[in-house]
Amino acid sequence: MRHKLLPALFCTGLVAATSLLTGTAATAAGTTSSAAGASAEVTDVRERLDRIPGLTVVSQTTKEGFPYYTLTLTQPIDHRHPARGTFEQRFTLWHKSETAPMVLYTGGYSLATSTREITTLLGANQVSIEHRYFSQSRPATVDWSDLNVWQEASDEHAVVQALKTIYGAKWLGTGASKGGMTQVYHERFFPEDLDAVVAYVAPNDANNNDDSGYEKFFRTVGTPECRAALNAVQREMLVRREQMLPRFEATAKEQGLTFQYLGSADRAYEFSVLDQVWNFWQSGTYTDCPTIPDAKTATDDELYTWSLGHGLSPYADQGNGAEGSGPYYRQAAAQLGWADLKFKHLADVRLYPDIYQPNSVLPADMRVDYDGSTIKGVDRWVATRGERMMFVYGQNDPWSAERFKPSKRDSMLFEAPNSNHGALISKLQPADRAKAEAAVKRWAGQ
The missing domain is CATH 3.40.50.1820 (Alpha/Beta hydrolase fold, catalytic domain)
Structure with missing residues (x-):
């Protein structure tokens, strides 16, 4: 995303x-x-x-x-x-x-x-x-x-x-x-x-209806051990939602962030956790794999601090409106498409199953229905x-x-x-x- x-x-x-x-x-x-x-x-x-x-x-x-x-x-x-x-x-x-x-x-x-x-x-x-x-x-x-x-x-x-x-x-x-x-x-x-x-x-x-390429990527990137560790951390971040959400809200307060477009801090937190593994691979490398904490034994602070430095990036109003990245998300929602991943390992700990799409992070006046005909032609x-x-x-x-x-x-x-x-x-x-x-x-x- x-x-x-x-x-x-x-x-x-x-x-x-x-x-x-x-x-x-x-x-x-x-x-x-x-x-x-x-x-x-x-x-x-x-x-x-x-x-x-x-x-x-x-x-x-x-x-x-x-x-x-x-x-x-x-x-x-x-x-x-x-x-x-x-x-x-x-x-x-x-x-x-x-x-x-x-x-x-x-x-x-x-x-x-x-x-x-x-x-x-x-x-x-x-x-x-x-x-x-x-x-x-x-x-x-x-x-x-x-x-x-x-x-x-x-x-x-x-x-x-x-x-x-x-x-x-x-x-x-x-x-x-x-x-x-x-x-x-x-x-x-x-x-x-x-x-x-x-x-x-x-x-x-x-x-845009076929994200099998992205799904295959996350099944094969890196080593099995690294993928398993990342998935475990991502899942544990939602399992421990009650403990992690106050930390997320504190981070938002420190950075002056609000979440009106997404609807609540809880929704923004889940959205950010869903994107965590994607961000890890987008900006990091396989050399970061040894730093991944053990999801079961890491303390709440260890888990949150590591995540904040390795892919947990808050989606806030301040970055996603018309003056920030909003024009990109508008284009993604209208024409460019997006990766609507299944997150099977998170199915039972997600609260907002339809949230992972670009309209979610946009103000109401920028939301739009998708038309992929131009991109297919290209x-x-x-x-x-x-x-x-x-x-x-x-x-x-x-x-x-x-x-x-x-x-x-x-x-x-x-x-x-x-x-x-x-x-x-x-x-x-x-x-x-x-x-x-x-x-x-x-x-x-x-």
Whole structure:
């Protein structure tokens, strides 16, 4: 149910050909010429950005010696009906060179600007986009029905088309988890925008009624001993509900958390316990297994303290409304789907059997009925018509249990051994890493 995730390349900009010149004066002249050329390009880029209709340069600074712009682009609330109004979508641009490849990145949530793995690999420029209706990229009045995968793909299409007036080299889309999903959806609806997509740990819940992939994951991940110990702790947290709930309420009070959306602290507690094992594998590793306490002999404090540090994360109003993760849960409830696990080992200690779904954590005005038709269509398209698409998954990541299946059209899938939701190309086996990096460079024209 959880959605949280998680080295920049520095180019000197100096030309090796200066070695053809002789003497100190020649070297200095070469350096001055190079610097002047770089400065002229930066000035030209800024001027060209200023000329793009609807684009505003909010600020300009530097990142690792290269220009770094914060921008907005005026976007329609509804790309099918532009007359309904507009909003300003935030994004950033890290400029290396007009002739370098461009990496288009979204974290899938609010503005995330970290340098991505393939940006470093390629020495590329990078655009980072804030997803529509997260954080500041929203109109004053939000109609949540406008938050869907096609509208966001259309937003990104507009950004790409605007910046292609400056950057004419290869464009590669990338993102992790929901960001990876977002780039897949962009590729589906606007396949001419990007030359390739590299999606990390991107879930694909194409059939929301079938969670067998997730169920199999939790039956097979790690070792039998680790799985049994985790299940025992999870169960004991509900068996000892009477002792644990006051501790949970104390944690909530310390952190200023309330549970109006879920209905009560007790309901929030159960929801959080249900998510505990998922979170353990999403963010932890098999090396954490020896720390699991013996559920039968651990004291109440030992059990609660360990759980709080290993997956027990309260679902509170403060994180799940419109200003927090609520837009994600709205998307999950409306289109993206969710893992509705059976929790057979908890059947007799659960009090709220229908609670484990995204509408439970949303305010009433954001709740919605599910329609998976768009996601099913994307799944079919990726498997049959998608080209130059790479998927990187983590062996021990629950989100990687239901995956996209790439086509045979110069597309591929890799699994990083013993990796969680932070799987990367750099964590693949050496042969797979070499193959993946070679493909990314080839797609980028390098």
